[in-house]
Amino acid sequence: MEQTFFMIKPDGVRRGLIGSIISRLETKGFRLVALKMLTISPEMAREHYAEHQGKSFFNELTDFITSGPVVAMVWEGPAVIKAVRTMMGATDPAEADPGTIRGDMAVSLSENVVHGSDSPIAAAREIGLFFRDL
Ligand code: UDP
Ligand code: MG
16 A cells, blocks of 8 residues: 655644644545654755755755654555645645645745655655654
């Protein structure tokens, strides 16, 4: 069964959105198979977002993702990687459809509440980074 890495970013934790975000994925029918709250170190942030190294927003991104606790999760289900990306909505909340997490819960590109793996290769890499023992 396919698995994806999914994370509630520090803004989502600060704003008290953990329960309502998890509830959406549970209601959809996906299975939560691992969960932990942690504060990401600068080293881990750079590794997690390695694909964005050198981009103009990289430092802002790593500063933000390390700014407070996140909730890191592994979710399982049929075609879960793509389905969770669809449920997240567009990266920029201004373009995210109503009914999506970002469309309903965020207004800022840099503080867009959630992260989800965008491919099977990314899912395996990110699950390995956050849950080495899975
Ligand atoms: N981001 C940003 N400025 C940009 C592009 C992206 O602050 O111009 C942030 C945004 O919060 C996004 C994260 O960097 O969620 C990672 O970017 P990516 O393109 O991977 O978007 P995602 O996969 O999160 O939708
Ligand atoms: Mg991405």
